[in-house]
Amino acid sequence: MAAVYAAPNLAGPSRLVSDTVTSMLRILLNYRHSPGLLAASLGVPVVMVVVFGYVFGSAMQVPGGGDYREFLMPGLFAMVATNGIMPTMVGAARDVGRGVTDRLRSMPVSRTGLLLGQTLADLLVSVVVLALLALVGLAAGWRVREGLADAAGAFGLLLLFRFVMTWVGTCLGLAVGKEEAAGQLSVAVFPLAMVTNAYVPTGGMPGWLRVVADWNPVSSVVEACRGLFGNPSAPGDAWPMQHAVLASLLWSAVLLALCMPLAVRKFATHGR
Amino acid sequence: MSDATRTTRTTRTARPTGPAIEMAGVEKRFGATEALRGLDLTVPAGTVCGLLGPNGAGKTTAVRVLATLVAPDRGTARVAGYDVAREAEAVRRAIGLAGQHAAVDEGITGRDNLHLFGRLHHLGGRRARARADELLERFGLAEAGGRLVRTYSGGMRRRLDLIASLVTSPPVLFLDEPTTGLDPRSRQEIWDTVKELANDGTTVLLTTQYLEEADRLADDIVVVDHGAAIATGPPARLKAAIGSEVSVTLADVGQLGAAAVVLSALSGGDAQVDVAERLVTVVTPPGVEVLLPALVRELDAAGVVAQDVAVRAPSLDDVFLALTRESTATTLRRVA
Numbered sequence A: 001m002a003a004v005y006a007a008p009n010l011a012g013p014s015r016l017v018s019d020t021v022t023s024m025l026r027i028l029l030n031y032r033h034s035p036g037l038l039a040a041s042l043g044v045p046v047v048m049v050v051v052f053g054y055v056f057g058s059a060m061q062v063p064g065g066g067d068y069r070e071f072l073m074p075g076l077f078a079m080v081a082t083n084g085i086m087p088t089m090v091g092a093a094r095d096v097g098r099g100v101t102d103r104l105r106s107m108p109v110s111r112t113g114l115l116l117g118q119t120l121a122d123l124l125v126s127v128v129v130l131a132l133l134a135l136v137g138l139a140a141g142w143r144v145r146e147g148l149a150d151a152a153g154a155f156g157l158l159l160l161f162r163f164v165m166t167w168v169g170t171c172l173g174l175a176v177g178k179e180e181a182a183g184q185l186s187v188a189v190f191p192l193a194m195v196t197n198a199y200v201p202t203g204g205m206p207g208w209l210r211v212v213a214d215w216n217p218v219s220s221v222v223e224a225c226r227g228l229f230g231n232p233s234a235p236g237d238a239w240p241m242q243h244a245v246l247a248s249l250l251w252s253a254v255l256l257a258l259c260m261p262l263a264v265r266k267f268a269t270h271g272r
Numbered sequence B: 001m002s003d004a005t006r007t008t009r010t011t012r013t014a015r016p017t018g019p020a021i022e023m024a025g026v027e028k029r030f031g032a033t034e035a036l037r038g039l040d041l042t043v044p045a046g047t048v049c050g051l052l053g054p055n056g057a058g059k060t061t062a063v064r065v066l067a068t069l070v071a072p073d074r075g076t077a078r079v080a081g082y083d084v085a086r087e088a089e090a091v092r093r094a095i096g097l098a099g100q101h102a103a104v105d106e107g108i109t110g111r112d113n114l115h116l117f118g119r120l121h122h123l124g125g126r127r128a129r130a131r132a133d134e135l136l137e138r139f140g141l142a143e144a145g146g147r148l149v150r151t152y153s154g155g156m157r158r159r160l161d162l163i164a165s166l167v168t169s170p171p172v173l174f175l176d177e178p179t180t181g182l183d184p185r186s187r188q189e190i191w192d193t194v195k196e197l198a199n200d201g202t203t204v205l206l207t208t209q210y211l212e213e214a215d216r217l218a219d220d221i222v223v224v225d226h227g228a229a230i231a232t233g234p235p236a237r238l239k240a241a242i243g244s245e246v247s248v249t250l251a252d253v254g255q256l257g258a259a260a261v262v263l264s265a266l267s268g269g270d271a272q273v274d275v276a277e278r279l280v281t282v283v284t285p286p287g288v289e290v291l292l293p294a295l296v297r298e299l300d301a302a303g304v305v306a307q308d309v310a311v312r313a314p315s316l317d318d319v320f321l322a323l324t325r326e327s328t329a330t331t332l333r334r335v336a
Helices: A012-033 A035-059 A068-082 A085-097 A100-105 A111-139 A148-176 A179-194 A207-215 A217-229 A244-269 B003-013 B059-066 B088-094 B110-120 B125-138 B154-164 B184-199 B211-217 B235-240 B253-267 B292-301 B316-335
Strands: B021-030 B033-043 B048-052 B074-079 B095-098 B172-176 B203-208 B220-225 B228-233 B245-250 B272-274 B279-283 B306-312
Touching: A012 A035, A012 A111, A012 B110, A035 A068, A035 A111, A068 A111, A068 A148, A068 A179, A068 A217, A085 A100, A085 A111, A085 A148, A085 A179, A100 A244, A111 A148, A111 A244, A148 A179, A148 A217, A148 A244, A207 A217, A217 A244, B021 B059, B033 B048, B033 B059, B033 B220, B033 B228, B048 B059, B048 B211, B059 B074, B059 B172, B059 B203, B088 B095, B095 B154, B110 B125, B110 B154, B154 B184, B184 B203, B184 B211, B203 B211, B211 B316, B220 B235, B220 B316, B228 B235, B228 B316, B235 B316, B245 B253, B245 B292, B253 B272, B253 B279, B253 B292, B292 B306
Parallel strands: B048 B203, B048 B220, B095 B172, B172 B203
Antiparallel strands: B021 B033, B021 B074, B220 B228, B245 B279, B245 B306, B272 B279
16 A cells, blocks of 8 residues: 555656645635635625725715726725735635644645645636626726726736735735634735725825825725726826836735745744 | 666665654753753654653644654654654655644545645545545545535544545654544544554554553553653553552451551552541552452451452553652752
8 A cells, every 4th residue: 555655756846836736726626615705705896896886986076087986996906906815814824723734734745836826726716806896897887998908917917916915915824823813814904905095096185194005005006007997097196106007016026025935934934 | 867866766765674753852942931851752663652741741842843843953853764854855755644633624525635635745636536535435434525524523524634644655654632522432433543554554653641542552652741751661561660559448447557567568568548538558569469369368367357448450540640740749859
């Protein structure tokens, strides 16, 4: 028996690829068995369009003119991208708390591959969520007013930001190590999503809050998408608002360069 | 691949001889807590070793060091011939670990759990699936295999967790309190599985707080307290080192002295008298056996009327309590 099932000595890139795929498979199987989870991911954008677009939107006026729902849609896209923190944060914390992380670390696996698989699986799910949100947006009057290439660029930027956020979530989840604690921490993510230009222009905010909102990475992504889609916007003079695409890319690069190695390190040395 | 590399590969994966598990002077400190203070441990290949000790004795840390999860501050640890610090990858290929939790994914089926662990051991999709089915069949989970783990009972989860560590048939298996919190029946099932694995030649290191568990499963027991081994040996020898307890209850308080003389003479021990309970007890020195008929005869000859006579062989609990009491006393003396 031992001879038949002795693990092959897989190393290097082929091990990275194999473990990444297995890890993706695990997350996707979880989604398959929890239709509620997928339904919630898909349902939230629809609810957001109704609540923000029609309830709040009924009393909103975009400075400089333009339709509020068109102003709002890039904000909602960016919101979906930001929410990438949640599933990986809760998942990583749950695995630590239940001893799954320890078991995985006692196996001859690629640690980078395990984490990468989880974030890539999330990216796959978020493609579906963003596509659905776009359809709902189109029904609500949102339009792509620049070229298709620019629109593709906007979606690329959104997926990149979602990918970055899943790594931020992985880092936080491994750091807190308990599912309940991760749940509580997700409340702290709320301001990150709200103190932005996603729902209202930052121009009317008190000075200090406006600085925070203008320099919030989420705002850069929102403003970049508004530009690329050709939707109405009221950016103001702050540097990230004037160079939104560049700012989004810089924020993404910095956060990824920080969180990816940190998460892998945290995973490898947990409890040492 | 050059010939030189190929040779190295072969030597590295060849099953090493010598003890399957070896720890020498392992120390580990977490902040102010000294979890291990020079733990020594040797487990010959193909045997079951029970690591026994109270909560916080360092049992779990010892397993975590051996499973490459924790780096020791000092000392060396080898598993299947490989050093846990320098050859961690080789160690990981040789071991299975089942911890205190049911470390499986609850949101997917039992079969998928095993399938995924097989893939992570790089068996490939088809072999991983076949292996999952084989394990479910062999360990009585074939029917439950297609159900989500979150619908399993506690015992089934633990069994699945144990099976998940067997995907590659590792030569060395670590079980950290495998039956804590389980009902007697589930516990029996885990015990049967461990025995079966041991019969197949798997080296097993298990930690437990249950003396009965160690007594039933282990070839050797290592009693751990305050991060070091305080006694080592087969269960029978540890018990023999304690001696049995002989007690006589009398009808007449006036005969306590006479009974004590008989007991002391017969056992060579120092008999204790409890006037309130009309009880005389003696703990026999190691190796001395007091037989019930002889005891009754001697008491009769001395004219002592006994209401109740009992000879109690020591349990591992007695061994454990005696040893940990001693160890605490030693520590206190050292502190003072």
